[in-house]
Amino acid sequence: MKLHRLVLGLGLALGLAATAAAQTTMKISISTAQNSHQGIAIDTFAKEVEKRTQGRYKVQAFYNGALGGERESIEAVQLGTQELAFSSTGPVPNFVPETKILDVPFLFRDKAHARAVLDGPIGQELLTKFDAKGFKALAWAENGFRHMTNSKRDVKTPEDLKGLKMRTMENPVHVAAYKGFGIITTPMAFPEVFTALQQGTVDGQENPLSVIISAKFDQVQKHLSLTGHVYSPCIFVMNKGVFDKLSAADKQAFIDAAKEGTKANRARVDEDDAKGVADLRAKGMTVIDTLDKARFVAALAPVNAEFEKQFGKANLDRIRDVK
Numbered sequence: 001m002k003l004h005r006l007v008l009g010l011g012l013a014l015g016l017a018a019t020a021a022a023q024t025t026m027k028i029s030i031s032t033a034q035n036s037h038q039g040i041a042i043d044t045f046a047k048e049v050e051k052r053t054q055g056r057y058k059v060q061a062f063y064n065g066a067l068g069g070e071r072e073s074i075e076a077v078q079l080g081t082q083e084l085a086f087s088s089t090g091p092v093p094n095f096v097p098e099t100k101i102l103d104v105p106f107l108f109r110d111k112a113h114a115r116a117v118l119d120g121p122i123g124q125e126l127l128t129k130f131d132a133k134g135f136k137a138l139a140w141a142e143n144g145f146r147h148m149t150n151s152k153r154d155v156k157t158p159e160d161l162k163g164l165k166m167r168t169m170e171n172p173v174h175v176a177a178y179k180g181f182g183i184i185t186t187p188m189a190f191p192e193v194f195t196a197l198q199q200g201t202v203d204g205q206e207n208p209l210s211v212i213i214s215a216k217f218d219q220v221q222k223h224l225s226l227t228g229h230v231y232s233p234c235i236f237v238m239n240k241g242v243f244d245k246l247s248a249a250d251k252q253a254f255i256d257a258a259k260e261g262t263k264a265n266r267a268r269v270d271e272d273d274a275k276g277v278a279d280l281r282a283k284g285m286t287v288i289d290t291l292d293k294a295r296f297v298a299a300l301a302p303v304n305a306e307f308e309k310q311f312g313k314a315n316l317d318r319i320r321d322v323k
């Protein structure tokens with residue numbers, strides 16, 4: 001009887017200890033909806049962190065820019081007011097300029113190419129560039145290939161883009177490229193985009209199908225052209241100080257959890273790409289999917305010559321040459 005009580009007491013004490021340890025909760029945020037390729041990325045990450053640390057760490061997920069836009073969320077991670085964020089590379093070059101090269105238009109042949117680069121030595125090298133800026137970059141993920149939408153006209157040739165007023169990300173490479181198409185660029189944080197499109201502050205925007213669908217841009221945009229003009233990476237970032245305080249095993253757990261998040265994220269992007277066009281047509285969008293891509297590439301030749309100078313042809317070729 002006594003022994004039984006002792007065991008019971010011990011069990012209770014251990015249980016309490018486990019509960020106390022489980023109280024470390026961290027925040028992660030995205031600017032898109034929970035029902036999206038980004039939502040599934042952070043939900044999977046949260047589940048995996050909890051599982052892999054036996055519940056000692058919990059990750060609380062915030063969606064729809066509830067904690068601010070992507071730039072604000074990265075700033076918060078750098079300051080440590082927020083432990084984690086999942087963001088596109090839109091605002092990232094303002095923190096880690098080395099990542100700019102990934103947003104060069106027509107650099108990646110397809111998603112397989114981009115994923116191979118990000119998972120290979122080039123992508124892993126780039127992850128380490130975040131360290132000096134107060135971040136631990138856990139893993140690359142993605143938005144996918146970006147396409148143009150607008151409320152004015154079908155875009156079939158690069159000439160059709162001239163004079164369109166479009167929201168762009170706060171990314172200098174994007175702004176330079178779209179100016180090269182003759183677009184009137186308006187950099188803006190993502191949470192403001194729907195309203196700007198609805199009110200006609202801008203004519204259009206560009207994003208992958210996964211973002212267009214989850215943000216319901218079909219409600220405020222009529223014309224979609226599958227320009228696939230640039231691949232849009234995403235990244236899991238964590239405050240470096242918070243990461244450094246983790247045990248070696250927990251550090252690995254967070255990295256592995258991010259990799260699981262990436263797997264789920266990419267699978268969802270593939271799914272959205274496979275059914276997105278039919279879905280958006282059913283919702284009333286006109287989708288131009290027979291573009292002469294070479295003409296769009298040619299239209300950007302002067303801008304790309306600038307990018308070759310800025311980033312170095314050898315560095316761009318190193319990416320292009322990844323099979």
Ligand code: EAX
Pocket residue numbers: 031032070087088090143169189190206207211232
């Ligand atoms: O990360 O700002 C953008 O257009 C991004 O693609 C969007 O926030 C999803």
